[in-house]
Amino acid sequence: MSDGHVLVARQLTKRFSPDRPPAVDGISLEVSRGEVLSIVGPNGAGKSTLLQMLLGILTPDSGTVRIFGVDIIRHRRRVAHLINYASTDLSLPYSLSVRENLEVFALVYNLPQPGQAVSEMMERFSLEPLAKTKVGRLSTGQIARLSLAKALISRPEILFLDEPTATLDPEASAEVRQLLLEQVRKERLGLVYTSHNMREVERLSDRILLIESGKSVACGTRDALYGLFDCDNLEAVFIRSVNQARQDRRRDENADK
Amino acid sequence: MKMPTNDLEGAPVECLPLTRPPVPLFSLRPLAGILLRQVYLYRRSIPRWMEIFYWPLLDLLVWGFLTLYLRQGVLPGTTAAQALLGGLLLWDMLYRSQQGISVVFLEEIWSRNLYNLMVAPVTPYHIIAGAMMTGILKIALSSGTAILLAYLLFSYSLFSLGLSLIPFVLCLVIMGWALGIMTTALILRFGQEAEVLAWGVIFLFQPVSAVFNPVSVLPDGFRQIAFFVPASHVFEGMRQVLSGRGFSWPQLGWALVFDLLYVAGSLFLFSRVLKRARKVGFSLKLGS
Numbered sequence: 001m002s003d004g005h006v007l008v009a010r011q012l013t014k015r016f017s018p019d020r021p022p023a024v025d026g027i028s029l030e031v032s033r034g035e036v037l038s039i040v041g042p043n044g045a046g047k048s049t050l051l052q053m054l055l056g057i058l059t060p061d062s063g064t065v066r067i068f069g070v071d072i073i074r075h076r077r078r079v080a081h082l083i084n085y086a087s088t089d090l091s092l093p094y095s096l097s098v099r100e101n102l103e104v105f106a107l108v109y110n111l112p113q114p115g116q117a118v119s120e121m122m123e124r125f126s127l128e129p130l131a132k133t134k135v136g137r138l139s140t141g142q143i144a145r146l147s148l149a150k151a152l153i154s155r156p157e158i159l160f161l162d163e164p165t166a167t168l169d170p171e172a173s174a175e176v177r178q179l180l181l182e183q184v185r186k187e188r189l190g191l192v193y194t195s196h197n198m199r200e201v202e203r204l205s206d207r208i209l210l211i212e213s214g215k216s217v218a219c220g221t222r223d224a225l226y227g228l229f230d231c232d233n234l235e236a237v238f239i240r241s242v243n244q245a246r247q248d249r250r251r252d253e254n255a256d257k
Numbered sequence: 258m259k260m261p262t263n264d265l266e267g268a269p270v271e272c273l274p275l276t277r278p279p280v281p282l283f284s285l286r287p288l289a290g291i292l293l294r295q296v297y298l299y300r301r302s303i304p305r306w307m308e309i310f311y312w313p314l315l316d317l318l319v320w321g322f323l324t325l326y327l328r329q330g331v332l333p334g335t336t337a338a339q340a341l342l343g344g345l346l347l348w349d350m351l352y353r354s355q356q357g358i359s360v361v362f363l364e365e366i367w368s369r370n371l372y373n374l375m376v377a378p379v380t381p382y383h384i385i386a387g388a389m390m391t392g393i394l395k396i397a398l399s400s401g402t403a404i405l406l407a408y409l410l411f412s413y414s415l416f417s418l419g420l421s422l423i424p425f426v427l428c429l430v431i432m433g434w435a436l437g438i439m440t441t442a443l444i445l446r447f448g449q450e451a452e453v454l455a456w457g458v459i460f461l462f463q464p465v466s467a468v469f470n471p472v473s474v475l476p477d478g479f480r481q482i483a484f485f486v487p488a489s490h491v492f493e494g495m496r497q498v499l500s501g502r503g504f505s506w507p508q509l510g511w512a513l514v515f516d517l518l519y520v521a522g523s524l525f526l527f528s529r530v531l532k533r534a535r536k537v538g539f540s541l542k543l544g545s
């Protein structure tokens with residue numbers, strides 16, 4: 001699986017406000033070619049914040065992110081064409097149609113054959129019947145599919161997805177999962193993604209990073225985590241590890257007082 | 258396989274009576290709710306308060322100065338209509354140019370697309386360059402139409418300004434770009450609150466741009482400020498040409514000098530805002 005890391009992050013820390021604990025606190029991670037790393041943790045744990053730093057859009061207080069060896073925080077432009085991103089928090093221009101939106105991004109990403117890239121994505125994500133529909137008229141799940149098409153159109157080497165299946169029905173998320181896995185296996189895409197759907201994380205991930213209050217709680221393969229927390233499913237691991245982390249934190253805080 | 262069906266189908270269905278009466282059409286409380294929403298909104302929003310006082314004040318200044326000017330009688334050798342219409346047509350180009358840039362960014366913010374562009378291999382300066390081009394197209398269309406209508410309806414031809422029209426328009430478009438970049442920076446810095454600026458900021462410059470009246474009729478203070486506004490030199494230059502006193506190179510020079518300073522300043526502000534946004538986080542949900 002590992003033939004060199006495409007992404008290496010070290011000791012990332014980000015504090016938004018001095019009177020609140022850091023949103024991300026000393027997290028390190030790495031991703032190999034063709035590997036799926038899931039980031040899992042409670043609401044507000046810092047998953048989206050972490051992704052934004054990996055994308056080079058949010059400057060960390062300290063720590064480094066290297067993508068293909070390039071410091072993305074300082075030299076985003078050198079590697080921006082190799083990464084892409086989709087998030088349920090984002091949308092695409094409402095008044096443009098599905099096809100028009102993809103055309104715009106094919107150009108923005110400077111693809112040599114924009115027309116062909118658009119058609120390929122339309123087909124792969126079954127967007128053809130919606131080609132002329134404006135984004136404003138799409139359902140939330142259809143927008144999610146279009147966002148994924150936008151994220152894959154540039155044939156990224158590393159893809160960052162923030163809760164890509166949160167708004168999808170069970171069948172659609174199974175489809176998306178299938179598509180992503182294909183891409184990962186065939187194109188050796190590195191995938192970093194967050195999700196609250198533990199069953200999906202179990203199925204999709206090579207490794208899972210568990211975070212709570214901005215701190216890494218555990219990181220490893222599914223089976224390693226099962227063993228570590230003595231559970232037989234990820235939901236149980238999540239609940240047990242998060243509770244344990246919270247208790248530890250409270251104990252430390254009380255000890256400090 | 259037999260699917261379970263609704264057993265009541267076909268049978269007469271009885272509904273329970275209303276448990277509570279509906280809200281009367283003319284009740285005050287819901288109305289108070291709508292009002293309260295606005296009160297809460299305004300309580301925290303300085304830009305919205307500004308707007309309440311902003312427009313009447315600026316309108317008063319612009320039309321007040323024009324009155325001062327009209328009292329003195331019009332320019333020799335030209336008609337009042339020429340100076341006014343020329344001013345109006347050129348002013349609109351400045352306005353469109355500024356709008357061109359601010360609206361492009363607002364559209365991305367409104368459609369929650371800015372982040373997609375931030376991730377893409379383009380810089381915010383690419384977006385600005387794209388916005389400038391969109392702006393020029395918009396100006397060509399809107400001013401083209403306005404100039405044609407002015408000619409057809411009022412027999413006024415902006416082309417009576419001759420070749421001097423080219424540098425005048427150029428100076429105004431550049432000033433519009435600078436103001437557009439500045440408003441965009443403020444919108445990125447202060448979020449939706451500052452959106453009103455996209456439509457309002459240009460009018461802050463109108464009273465000191467000498468659009469409809471010469472700088473000489475402005476009161477002290479305003480006259481000094483006008484010197485630092487590129488547009489005032491353009492409109493002074495326009496009136497000079499219209500009155501047959503020829504083209505003024507010094508006016509053009511000043512307009513260009515201040516244009517460049519404005520562009521440099523607004524780009525500097527924009528880069529600072531971007532740097533700060535990278536530190537404190539772009540609001541992902543901005544505009545939603």
Ligand SMILES: Nc1ncnc2c1ncn2[C@@H]1O[C@H](COP(=O)(O)OP(=O)(O)OP(=O)(O)O)[C@@H](O)[C@H]1O
Pocket residue numbers: 016017023041042043044045046047048049050537538539540
């Ligand atoms: N731009 C910001 N300014 C201030 N605080 C922020 C900002 N972005 C995030 N935060 C705070 O940082 C913490 C982590 O937020 P983040 O969005 O990363 O959580 P998350 O793990 O993605 O949560 P969720 O599962 O709900 O998406 C939260 O407490 C949030 O309020």
Ligand SMILES: [Mg+2]
Pocket residue numbers: 047048049162
């Ligand atoms: Mg999140």
